[in-house]
Amino acid sequence: MGDVAYSDEKLMLAYADGDLRAFDTLYARNRGMLYRFILRSIADRASADELFQETWSRLIASRERYRVEAKFSTWLLQIAHNLVIDSFRRARPQAGPEETENILRDLDAPESERPEHVLGEFEQRRRLQMALDALPGEQREAFLLRVEGALGLAEIAEITAVGQETVKSRLRYAFAKIREKFAE
Amino acid sequence: MSSNEQFEREFKDFLEQENSRVAALYRKLPRAEPDAKLDAAVQAMARRAQAAAPQVRARTPRWIPVLSAAAVVTLAAGIAFRIGPTVWQERQTGQLQKSAAENKVSPPMSAPTAAVEKTPSDADAFKDKAAPKPAVIPPPPAAPVMTNAAPAARAPSRTVQAPPARVDAPTPQAFPSPALEQEKKSVETGGAAASANDAVRAQAKGELDEQVLDRKRDQPVQTAPEAPTLKLRAERAATAPATEPAASAAPPPAREEAAAAQAELSSAPPPAQAASSGTAAESTRAAPAAKTAHLAPVRSKDPNASLYPEHWLANIRTMLRENRHDEALRSLAEFRKMYPDYHLPDDLRDLK
Secondary structure (H helix, E strand, O other), rough: OOOOOOHHHHHHHHHHHOOOHHHHHHHHHHHHHHHHHHHHOOOHHHHHHHHHHHHHHHHHHHHHOOOOOHHHHHHHHHHHHHHHHHHHHHOOOOHHHHHHHHHHHHHHOOOHOOOOOOHHHHHHHHHHHHHHOOOOOOHHHHHHHHHHHOOOOOHHHHHHOOOOOOOOOHHHHHHHHHHHHHHO | OOOOHHHHHHHHHHOOOOHHHHHHHHHHHOOOOHHHHHHHHHHHHHHHHHHHHHHHHHHHHOHHHHHOOOHHHHHHHHHHHHHHHHHHHHHHHHHHHHHHHHHHHHHHHHHHHHHHHOOOOOOOHHHHOOOOOOOOOOOOOHHHHOOOOHHHHHOOOOOOOOHHHHHHHOHHHHHEEEHHHHHHEEEEEEEEOOOOOHHHHHHHHHHHHHHHHHHHOOOOOOHHHHHHHHHHHHHHHHHHHHHOHHOOOOOHHHHHHHHHHHHHHHOOOOOHHHHHOOOHHHHHHHHHHHHHHHOOOOOOOOHHHHHOHHHHHHHHHHHOOOOHHHHHHHHHHHHHOOOOOOOOHHHHOOOO
């Protein structure tokens, strides 16, 4: 297995049966999305690396118990969400807005996308990043799950263990604040 | 379009479309990704886990459940072989005891019925040994003695000592009769005859009390197997004034009877002693004999009269073998007198 035509869920089942190529494909598909979700949630590269690895570790450990009850990305993001919440609870100091801006500015951004090359887009992204940093954690997480994980209300509600209306409300607040930031 | 409407429309696009304006702008943010080291670490972790998986599976081989099942079966079989015979013996013994108790109880159950419904000369109980009657009425203890007593048996004997031969048949002592206990309880509880059973019992008891009084006057011989019966009778007589209206009508005889019964009880061998003199199997074999003996009191001067009929007949045969023909004939005549309805065996039936 390992063919890109297979869904994430089938790949995960194949990996549970011992197909390492399936895991490689699965990992390649989801590594960026997962890493960005974690990084933008906690805004700390070292912690993000740690949580990223821990997320995959838990996935690997529970591979034999995996059942196709939801999208694979939902399951993966739920693991990551739980780890992020635990990380918040440990009250590790988060990076400030300026530090976050510097990190995100320097991290893996293609040279063509570096702010110094595209000043207008940079300004937009900078404002978006600042708006994200200013969001309460729950709103930011809902926003990231929506735009990074491409999840719907139901899936976000499942991951965050709240009702869909609550998710919708959080997204509305987040969307309003980001939009307001752009209107400045 | 107001700003609110525009907001709602953009928010709706944000929720429903993946390429909304805000989403598109977000995707323009730096596409942070894990570095190669992290990728290598995760993939190595996956390979290690996969390599360790067969070892984990090897820890639970398939033969373990099979072995466990075999062990359980072996253990169960061992327990069954160890306990089974004991349980089987106990069950068999219990059944023997139960049948012995039933055999012992059935004469007092059927005999009172016969005593109440039939004439005293009716001694069909000997023939009914193989077909016990249902236990409808609990046994008034002394009734069989009275009802089956032949006219010739009204001897003035005041013997209270149990004949030694009775020790050979410990069944009545070995297995306490539940029917007697039931009778005792019903006597103790007394009160009005609430059920039809109680009414019948009370009627039978009334008649039997009269017979007891007659018996008291006649002073019949008491035998050891009647010890439980006597005990019950004593208790009954002692409680009679308070519980039994029929008995309260004649308290002095009842007290006398209680005293007499106590005296007979004191002379009877203790149940434990009697029980220890024979095994359960012997008791079971002796039970029918005890039944007939219980129904046929000693009324003859023949020394064999105190024996069970079967033993008596065996002694007659012994006499014949020892050429004591006259003695055998006399004894047989006594036997016929005592047990006129007894079905004699062929070898003795026509003996002259």
